[in-house]
Amino acid sequence: MRDFTLGQYYPVDSVVHRLDARSKILLTIAYIVAVFMAGNLIAYIPILAFVLLAARLSKVPGKMLIKGLRPLRILLIFTFVLNLFFGAGEHILFELGPLTIRDEGLSNAIHFTLRLIFLVSGTSLLTLTTSPVVLTDGIEMLCSPLRRIGFPAHEMAMMMTIALRFIPTLVEEADKIMKAQSARGADFSSGNLKQRATAMIPLLVPLFISAFRRAGDLAMAMESRCYHGGEGRTRLHVLRFQKIDFYAFVSVTLLIAAVVLSKNLINLP
Amino acid sequence: MSETIFSLRDVNYIYDHGDEYALREINLDINKGEFVAILGHNGSGKSTLAKLLNGLFIPTDGTVLVNNMDTQESKFIWDIRKCAGMVFQNPDNQIVATIVRDDVAFGLENIGIPTEEMPERIDKALKAVNMLEFIDSAPHMLSGGQKQRVAIAGILAMLPEALILDESTAMLDPSGRKEVLETVKKLNRENGITVIWITHFMQEAVEADRVLVMNDGKISLDGTPKQVFSDGRKIRSFGLDVPPMARLSEELINRGIVLPNGILTVDDMQREVLKLWQSNLKM
Amino acid sequence: MAIELKNVTHVYQARVEMNIVALNNIDLTIEDGELLALIGHTGSGKSTLAQHLNGLLKPTSGKVLIDGEDINENRSKYRFEVGLVFQYPEYQLFEETVKKDIAFGPKNMGLTEDEINQRVKSAMELVGLNYEEIGEKSPFELSGGQMRRVALAGVLAMQPRYLVLDEPTAGLDPKGRYYLLNDIKRLHEQGTTIVIISHSMDDVAWLAERIAVMERGRIVKTGSPKDIFSQYSFLSDMGLDVPQASELSYKLIEKGVPIKNCFKLEELADELQNLLKNGGKTGA
Known part of the structure; x- marks a missing residue:
């Protein structure tokens, strides 16, 4: 019951850990948008590159990220199988009794499964590199x-x-x-x-x-302990935008550009 | 003359939904720097008394002064709580944050301490309870005694004058109890912090300067541990007991052995027995 | 007969990286009719061991036998043979009335209505709760000590042959503690085999006939209270308390005072009376 990674902070010192929590939240939102925008399989290449780079920089072991996917394995298999066998499409690629695999079904199966994997691994990077307290501070300040x-x-x-x-x-x-x-x-x-x-x-x-x-x-x-709401409260963690936050925003902008570009490239005749 | 820190005059307390007195006619002065143990069976009113001491409860009648500030006056309430911090029974239910550092900071944030001052205060407070090495730990990975020490640090960081511990050792194992008691004794001795120690472990009260025994909402006994534990029958009539060595001393006196009053610890008893034995040998 | 643990090892695999050995090759026999105390530091494996006795946890290797039969081979037969009272058992109360809560166990055993009522009544009697007076009350209206006794009655109503109690007096005030210890003593005198886990050496000194000392998942020593408590330095090295009577007699013996090691205050009083009045020459 204890091995869910979502919400489990991995405390090391890294560039990603040092990013302002607000940047990380905004970046994650941008990243989610990018994942949803990915229109074809090529578009996942920049996304994969982005996640790998972020994971590398964060010093979070790959094992931890994969562990975060484990609770989702049934959902993943389900998504894949459902799309594979019940997807639409003009061409039948494979047929065995009641089971048919069509071209669109196959591409959807891969597509949706990848989308889920990237969504979860990307967002768990946020929670792995940001302590819950700092994360809530970030949310509070973004919402203020x-x-x-x-x-x-x-x-x-x-x-x-x-x-x-x-x-x-x-x-x-x-x-x-x-x-x-x-x-x-x-x-x-x-x-x-x-x-x-x-x-x-x-x-x-x-x-x-x-x-x-x-x-x-x-x-x-x-x-x-003198808690009386948010008024007059000071904070231990003060959030400040720094240079690295700027670079992070540049990189995610590049990511979105790459995703959009790949979509258009493939759509060319 | 020592200054008083807590002063209660004709205090009665009745819970919201009820008409029975939880406390009645309490008159009490506690001096700065004192280590006061409060004993009493469940329902004797000792926890209610504790909660009156930092304005968590407001007396139904009478006045409670903390450093001359009346707890009835709402403008003083945060100063009163800053001055008299409280540690509760269940170690799990008083830690707010997911990291020790952030939990110690919680009180500081509430009273508006500037960010730059916080790290030093946090380090100092954790050092005083010997928990500095756990500053980055998650509270749920700590032992009960360690959690209680973190709770104490959270209060110390606010630079209080008094610590009120409301059965803070009741849920701990013997080593956890020892850890917490030693920590609090040190704070009392070295930093002059006034301690109100509520417990139902008689042995812990032996270490106090002064023991109050509560029964039926009243203070029934008030004196040094030696005075309070000298009458076993009386203590038992309040649903409590005397420490084991006081009982042994009772047994021996009943068997016609002459012992001085007020033996409470193993070391006391050992000294007295050796004295008697050696003088017997010489005869 | 008896409960026997044979080479019981238990490894917690909750955390993937580190396999924590909670029990390491335990061999222990709990004889019928005895009152055994398990003592040891927090985390020494006492509670894990207790949960093996009624099959809540299964050994990673080794066997738990009752009357020579492996309890994990025949779960349904041995399920209700061993009653387990957890730490702070009042936190599991859930029914609207005391009666209903105590009836939960017997109901799960599939007994008839009459039998259930009978058992609820006698279980309440065993722990000194008045059936007429509080049977229909909500368990949440009671005092802490009473709630704990309701929880204990809930286990007793299943009429287990063996009763395992994990820290039964933790958090109770002196009076509550006294009542509960008396209940346990009475149950034992009526023939229930009892295993008690406790940090309170005073409780152990008062109740136990035999003590097993655990450290890091092993049983490092078993013996009578007299044997165990006379080893003051062994226990305090392990971070365990001893009853104050044992500590005093140990320290006096070290100074050359000719007395026996006693762990009960009354015995020590006799011993000291003998020493100081008769010079320790008569009596033994």
Whole structure:
């Protein structure tokens, strides 16, 4: 349960780590746009190059990135198979009984699978190189212009920090309660859907009660440490744009240009 | 004359949804630099008392002064909490951030300390609780005792005058308890920080300058550990117990052996027994 | 008969890179009717061992036998033989009433309504809770000590032959602790085999007939409380406490005082009385 990489910070010192969190968030958004813009397989070449370069610079081991894809493997296989066998297209490439593979289906299968892989590996680079606190700071500051129209930027960021902090605690707790109820003969893994849903009650009720108790405790602890919202607050992490942020923006602009270009190149007759 | 830091006058406290007194007629002065242990069974009112000391609860009647600031007056509330920091029971439920450094910074950010001053204060606070090497760690990877020390550092960084520990060792193993108690004793001794130590481990109270015993919302006993633990029967009537060596001393006195009052630790008892044994040998 | 652990090794593979050996080749027999205490530092493997006793965890290698039969070969038969009470068990309460919560285990065993009621009643009696008075209450209205006893009753209602308790007194005040220890003692006297995991050496000194000391996934020593607690320096080197009576007698013996090592206060009082009144010459 603990091996999800999404949201797992990998603390080393690298150029990518040192980038301003706001830049990284904007860059990631630009990167996502680029991935969605990729109209053909050639377009994935610059994207691959970009991810490899970023991964290299970030000093995050490739193993970590691949590990992040593992929870998605079923989705990946599903996407691939579904597109492969049920895709449209004029030419039938392969036929065996009810299974047919058509040209467009094949290219879609590869296309969508690659898109997913690139989306996940790119965004997990963001969370691997940015500590959750800095990340939420970045989000808060990017959203702060919206405060004028009543958007609770600070509160949102605080909620995210706390959620991140308590995920491991609650996962551990769920595991413990599950074991304790199993020791009383609870069965979480068999039966039909309805039986399984009912079987979750002995897990979920204590988990909710505990989450509420923790929330109450935490609120009191925060209050006693003088927390009173975002007003008048200073910060440990101050975000500053630097030269490297500029280079990063240049590189992602180049990426988008390359993707657009490859799309047009192939479309030439 | 030493200065008082906490001063409670005719304090009553009733919880919102209820009509029973959680605390009644509390009159109490605590001096700067004192190490005060508060004992009492569950529901005796000791946690309620703690929460009155930094304005988390406001008394129903009476006044609570912290450094001469009245907790009823909302303009003082942040100064009061800065002055008297609180560590709670469950180590998991008081750490806000996902990295130790950021958690220690949390209080500093709240009170508006300039960014440039923060790193030094954080380092100093973590050093004082001997946790500097864990500055980049994730809290959920630490032991219970380590988490509590991080919580203490988070308060120390705000340069408080008093630390209130509300059963902060109840969920720890013996080595964690020792870590936290030693840390707090050192802060009291070396930095002159006033300590309010709430516990139900009798042995921990032995180390205090002064022990308060709470029962039924009142302060029933108030004195040095020696005075408070001298009457085992009384202590037990409050649902508590005396430390093991005090019990042994009771047993021996019952068997007609002459021992001085106020033996609370193994070292005390060892010294007294040796003295008696050696004088027996000479006879 | 007995529970036997034969060469039990358990490796946690939660973290891919490092295989953490939680239990390393454990051989241990828990005799019927005994009260065994497992002591050791946090992380020494006590809780992992406890979870092997009722099949919640399976050994990576080795076997856990009850009456000579491997419990992991016949899960359904041994599932309810060993009752396991976790740390802070009150955090698993979930039902609307105390009765219903205690009935959860027996219900899962597939017993009849009558049998279930009978068991709930007797389990509550065993832990000193009044069936009429609090049976219909919500468990969340009770005090901490009472909630813990409800959780204990929930396990007892399955009438296990073996009862494993992980830190049963953690977080309780002196009175709550006293009641709970008495419950455990009574259960033991009525014939339940008990394994207790505890950091509190006072609890262990009061209850245990035999002690197993764990360190880094191994059992490094087993013996009677007298044997174990007389080895003051061995225990304190491992970062474990000893009862204060043992510490005092150890320190006095070191100074040449002719007494026996005692871990119970009353015994030590007898011993010292004998020493100081009779010069240690009579009695033994």
